Amino acid sequence: MGKILIVDDTLFMRTLLKNILFSGGHTIAGEAVDGDDAIEKYRELKPDLVTMDVVMPKMNGIEALKGIRSLDPNAKVIMCTAVGQEQMVKLAIKTGARGYIVKPFQAPKVLEEIKNVLGS
Amino acid sequence: MAEIPVKIERDGTWHVVKIIVDKDQIQIPAPFSLRIPYKQIIDLREKKNTLSITIRGNPEKTILLATVPQAMLVLKRMIALSCSAYRLAAYFMSPAIRGGVLVTDARWEKGSIAVMKTGIWFVSEAQQVCIPLTDVTGIEVTKREVQKKQVDVVKIDHMENADVVTSYVLCPLSTLQVLFDFLKDATKEMEMRGDELDAVSAQVGMLIYSGMDSRAIESMLSISYDQLDGIFEKLLNLGLIEVTHIRKEVQLTPKGVRFITEAVKPPT
Numbered sequence: 001m002g003k004i005l006i007v008d009d010t011l012f013m014r015t016l017l018k019n020i021l022f023s024g025g026h027t028i029a030g031e032a033v034d035g036d037d038a039i040e041k042y043r044e045l046k047p048d049l050v051t052m053d054v055v056m057p058k059m060n061g062i063e064a065l066k067g068i069r070s071l072d073p074n075a076k077v078i079m080c081t082a083v084g085q086e087q088m089v090k091l092a093i094k095t096g097a098r099g100y101i102v103k104p105f106q107a108p109k110v111l112e113e114i115k116n117v118l119g120s
Numbered sequence: 121m122a123e124i125p126v127k128i129e130r131d132g133t134w135h136v137v138k139i140i141v142d143k144d145q146i147q148i149p150a151p152f153s154l155r156i157p158y159k160q161i162i163d164l165r166e167k168k169n170t171l172s173i174t175i176r177g178n179p180e181k182t183i184l185l186a187t188v189p190q191a192m193l194v195l196k197r198m199i200a201l202s203c204s205a206y207r208l209a210a211y212f213m214s215p216a217i218r219g220g221v222l223v224t225d226a227r228w229e230k231g232s233i234a235v236m237k238t239g240i241w242f243v244s245e246a247q248q249v250c251i252p253l254t255d256v257t258g259i260e261v262t263k264r265e266v267q268k269k270q271v272d273v274v275k276i277d278h279m280e281n282a283d284v285v286t287s288y289v290l291c292p293l294s295t296l297q298v299l300f301d302f303l304k305d306a307t308k309e310m311e312m313r314g315d316e317l318d319a320v321s322a323q324v325g326m327l328i329y330s331g332m333d334s335r336a337i338e339s340m341l342s343i344s345y346d347q348l349d350g351i352f353e354k355l356l357n358l359g360l361i362e363v364t365h366i367r368k369e370v371q372l373t374p375k376g377v378r379f380i381t382e383a384v385k386p387p388t
Contacts, residue, residue, distance in 0.1 A: 012323060015340050016326075016340065019332060019336050019340060099222070100222040101220050101221050101222065102217050102220050102222065102286075103220065104220060104326055104330060105219060105221065105330060106219035106284060106331055108331065109218055109219025109221045110221060112221070
């Protein structure tokens with residue numbers, strides 16, 4: 001089980017992810033609403049894993065991923081994006097994302113992916 | 121020629137026989153005594169561990185058989201590649217996404233697509249995947265990067281057990297369009313206009329997709345039991361959801377209150 005930071009600009013998605021993570025026995029380290037906030041919260045909370053939305057205001061998820069990886073090269077970040085933005089996958093993986101989930105998603109699969117990444 | 125032990129169903133009873141799989145036909149011995157040329161097979165369905173084979177005729181005849189996984193692979197491959205179906209050479213990636221999670225070791229496989237009466241089959245050296253048309257939840261032509269080039273592919277979303285799975289098909293543009301049009305037409309009953317749902321109902325739909333139960337939905341969207349019930353009714357009428365079970369809401373009877381009161385008393 002891990003301490004997880006949820007990064008998403010929409011309250012709805014953050015709440016959904018929070019519910020899924022709780023049901024899987026994880027704890028929520030915190031929530032961030034954009035890339036800048038994500039880097040700040042990562043520095044402050046040192047979570048075991050981050051779920052990171054790709055499209056966000058101010059700083060997008062890819063830039064935030066770069067920022068977090070510069071703070072901690074071993075950071076475990078799972079990117080989260082909408083259908084149709086799969087072209088971002090390669091860029092995110094190249095930047096160091098450990099996993100990728102596409103909205104809409106199913107809770108058991110998300111928990112499975114988080115377990116894999118936490119165990120890696 | 122290969123001899124394969126199988127179980128075949130007839131009138132509710134399973135019979136163990138050894139069928140002969142030839143290059144152009146299947147022979148089933150007594151008590152069935154059938155010779156089935158592949159070209160007479162018009163449909164093939166896989167349900168759990170059984171294979172349902174439909175043979176042309178008036179009326180059509182359907183054979184239900186089961187066998188060990190290794191033999192099943194041989195049978196599926198032979199039938200899907202040789203039966204009467206619209207077939208095209210293609211590359212496919214299945215599954216590419218499962219339950220919203222990207223399958224990291226997914227790769228393009230060279231093979232064939234066989235379009236049959238009730239479903240489509242992806243057949244390659246390594247695997248045979250059947251997607252029943254009734255399980256297709258979305259089709260679109262989209263772009264994927266293949267060998268550093270953006271190419272058109274057909275994206276097929278479908279249900280596999282309880283998982284929502286995304287698969288991709290890559291083939292020449294003209295055949296791609298034929299496949300897309302066929303699938304679009306075969307699944308048109310599932311299409312919605314898009315203006316039939318308000319924002320809250322759509323959010324409820326998304327939460328159901330993600331596996332949230334009624335209580336979680338009520339709490340996440342700050343809606344009452346009655347409001348959620350009304351939304352469920354709307355989604356039911358549109359054919360978007362089905363009732364899986366009804367949870368009872370209860371309160372204690374006087375007998376129940378007495379029992380609980382007694383039960384929590386410290387022992388004397």
